[in-house]
Amino acid sequence: MLTNLRGASPLSETMSDNTLERQRAERALIAKTSSLPHKNSGLRNYSDKNGNEVSKSLYRGRKTFAFWTLVCLLFVLAIGNLILTFTILAVLRLGHGLESMEFLPEHNAIKFFGDTNLDHVYKKDGLIESFKDVPMSINSESGAVVFNLQTRLSRSDTRLTVNASGVFVRGVNSFELTEPETGETVFSTSSAELTLSEAVNNLVAKQVSTKRISSPVDEDLLLRSDTSVHLQGAEGTHMESKTLHWSADQDIYLKSINGSIVLSGKxxxxxxxxxxxxxxxxxxxxxxxxxxxxxxxxxxxxxxxxxxxxxxxxxxxxxxxxxxxxxx
Structure with a gap:
């Protein structure tokens, strides 16, 4: 009976080792294959407005582009703000102070130096002055200079307009021009007469509406125009002088509507x-x-x-x- 017993052969041992290694490799492959779907299940796809799937990496690229676009936009706004700031500094001439303006709090006033360009000026007391020895000049380019007196909000009751056509005063009871040093009234609408001083030799006007024009007895009164002179009276025109001299390059025209024309001399x-x-x-x-x-x-x-x-x-x-x- 003992003769039938055999020991393990070398060939069988080699085959068993190969079988074990093959089984281990198959188990590792199965484990690796089973883990792949689980790993891919963590990735989420995104869809655009057309329904096309967009991967997560492409979505991250869009977020990066939007970020740098916002950075560039903020940079452009910062440059524009810097240019605007320097422009304001140049217009107002700001440095250590204001070059053409000085504030006087104790006098409740503002002092301007040189030429000042302003669109609108509001004064509560209505007083605009210059230095005593320096005249003040107010100019307007291609427009009029308008002085308004506002007694109510957004309503101008009184207006003084100076333009190329003349000086117009509206909404006042009287208008006066006075000499600041002597206080003498140069012109007043409440006065019945306008007396020209010795310094004023000529009065130039496009149209004059008055009741009477006269000169001193020992001086001549000269009315002259480069084109034509029209003398018109609502109730007639009366001229009286020691010597009345009319001269014209073309015609002298006399017309009376309701009366007659009388030329009489001593x-x-x-x-x-x-x-x-x-x-x-x-x-x-x-x-x-x-x-x-x-x-x-x-x-x-x-x-x-x-x-x-x-x-x-x-x-x-x-x-x-x-x-x-x-x-x-």
Whole structure:
């Protein structure tokens, strides 16, 4: 019986070792394979507006782009704010202080040096002054200078406007201009007369509405215009002088609507006929001895008619045809 017992052969031991190693490798592969789905299950996919899946790495790239875009935008805003700050400093001339402005708290005033450009100025007391020995000049470029007195909020009851057309005062009972040193009234709307001082030789105005214009007895009154002068009175115009002299380059036109025109002088009325037009006669005549002054009716235009010596000529002996008509 003992003869049937055999020991383990070397070949069988080698096969058993290979089988064990193969089983261990298969178990490791199975364990690794089973762990892969569990690892991938932690990744979440994201979808865009079209429903396409976007991986997490792409989403992180978009967040990085948005971050740097915000950083660049803040940098641009900071540069713009810096430029604006330097511009304000340059306009206001700010350094250690204000170059063209000084505050005087004890006098409740502000002192300006040089030229100051302001759009609107508000003064509670309505007083704008300059230095005693320096005149103050207020200018406006392509516009008017307007002074308003506001008695209520957002309502201007009184206005003084200075523009290229003139000076206009509205909403006041009286307006006065006074000399600051002497206190003398230079001009006042409440005064019935406007007296020009010795320093004022000429008064230049486009239109003057007044009741009376006069000059001293020993001085002349001169009314002159480069184009034309119109004297008009609501109830007539009366001129009185020792010598009244009218001269014009073209015509002197007198017109009365409701009354008549009266030219009266103590020593007579004289007209310089050298510049009056000469009307052409109906027929040719000989030598001219003198002229007769005629008046066109109703135009009132004066013209001359040649009167030969020894002949009787009236104003009707004039050629009134075409361009020869002296009344045209």
């Amino acid at each position: 020593e007579g009325v004289f007209i310089d006929v050298r510049y009056l037009p000469i009307a052409a006669p109906l027929t040719r005549t000989g030598g001219v001895g003198q002229f007769k002054v005629c008046v066109c009716m109703p135009q009132g235009k004066l013209f001359r008619v040649a009167v030969p010596s020894g002949q009787k000529v009236t104003c009707s002996h004039v050629n009134m045809t075409g361009d020869l008509n002296p009344c045209l």
